[in-house]
Amino acid sequence: MSSDEKNLIEILEEGHKVDIVKYIDYVSAPQAGAIATFSGTTRDMFEGKAVLELRYEAYVPMATRCLGSICTTARSTWDIHKIAVAHRLGPVPVGETSVFIAVSSVHRADGLDACKFMIDELKASVPIWKKEVYTNGEIWKENSEFMEKRLELAEKRDSLGKKHVVEEHKKSCCGNKVRVQEDEEHKDVAGKNNSSS
Amino acid sequence: MDTREQAEVTKIESDDISSVEIKVLLFARARELTGVPDLTLKMPSGSTTKKCMDELVIKFPRLEEVRGCVVLALNEEYTTDSAIVQHRDELAIIPPISGG
Numbered sequence: 001m002s003s004d005e006k007n008l009i010e011i012l013e014e015g016h017k018v019d020i021v022k023y024i025d026y027v028s029a030p031q032a033g034a035i036a037t038f039s040g041t042t043r044d045m046f047e048g049k050a051v052l053e054l055r056y057e058a059y060v061p062m063a064t065r066c067l068g069s070i071c072t073t074a075r076s077t078w079d080i081h082k083i084a085v086a087h088r089l090g091p092v093p094v095g096e097t098s099v100f101i102a103v104s105s106v107h108r109a110d111g112l113d114a115c116k117f118m119i120d121e122l123k124a125s126v127p128i129w130k131k132e133v134y135t136n137g138e139i140w141k142e143n144s145e146f147m148e149k150r151l152e153l154a155e156k157r158d159s160l161g162k163k164h165v166v167e168e169h170k171k172s173c174c175g176n177k178v179r180v181q182e183d184e185e186h187k188d189v190a191g192k193n194n195s196s197s
Numbered sequence: 198m199d200t201r202e203q204a205e206v207t208k209i210e211s212d213d214i215s216s217v218e219i220k221v222l223l224f225a226r227a228r229e230l231t232g233v234p235d236l237t238l239k240m241p242s243g244s245t246t247k248k249c250m251d252e253l254v255i256k257f258p259r260l261e262e263v264r265g266c267v268v269l270a271l272n273e274e275y276t277t278d279s280a281i282v283q284h285r286d287e288l289a290i291i292p293p294i295s296g297g
Binding site: 040056057058059061062063065087098099119122123125126127128129130131140141142143146147150153154 | 222224225226266268269270273274275276277278289291292293294295296297
């Protein structure tokens with residue numbers, strides 16, 4: 001079986017919720033002792049402002065391609081069995097899941113590490129955008145992970161480099177300020193993007 | 198494509214040298230600033246992606262707002278300012294992303 005057949009990548013049309021059971025079932029296998037998952041959900045607050053919903057859009061063909069590439073890199077770094085990644089488009093109300101990742105592996109360390117890698121890389125490089133909608137306005141969000149990686153993305157790079165990727169990942173883990181377009185700079189505890197994961 | 202556009206494309210293909218036509222996709226804030234999700238751009242043969250961006254900003258001055266923070270993608274892959282666009286390439290204007 002080629003690695004493509006072990007990756008399920010879905011960009012879900014507006015209105016389609018994430019069926020996490022489907023993705024967990026997909027990655028399940030007798031030989032996999034571990035299934036690591038990540039679910040990103042819309043939070044209700046950003047900087048004291050009440051968030052009504054997040055609205056997502058994507059450059060779908062390229063996003064799918066990028067996710068495939070991230071899967072390939074994950075496989076070259078960790079010993080994993082199957083991967084499922086789903087991302088919603090359109091409005092995602094508070095409490096609902098916008099992104100879901102499931103990774104199965106024989107041993108849990110590989111799956112857990114690969115799962116973390118995948119969400120970090122998704123936030124750094126996959127062409128998906130979200131708009132945060134408040135009661136009194138809306139703004140496009142910017143992932144700090146992307147802002148750090150921008151220069152690299154604009155230069156051609158080898159996406160299959162195993163060690164190279166692991167080092168990059170560590171660099172981008174350092175806490176950073178989160179950039180919010182049209183807002184003044186602010187600080188976030190873990191340097192992650194705000195109203196979702 | 199309507200008949201006139203089709204005729205123009207055919208003409209460009211037979212001319213082969215002087216100009217190229219590319220499809221430009223605009224996302225998120227870039228789309229809001231221009232008011233269009235995509236458009237066709239005719240550029241001199243051998244133009245770089247940077248020159249294409251320059252041309253877009255001339256056509257849509259409001260794009261200047263995001264000029265400094267967008268990255269470009271050519272045929273679904275991130276690209277450099279100096280990449281040369283070919284006929285029928287797809288150039289995407291990618292403001293800072295925020296997936297997940």
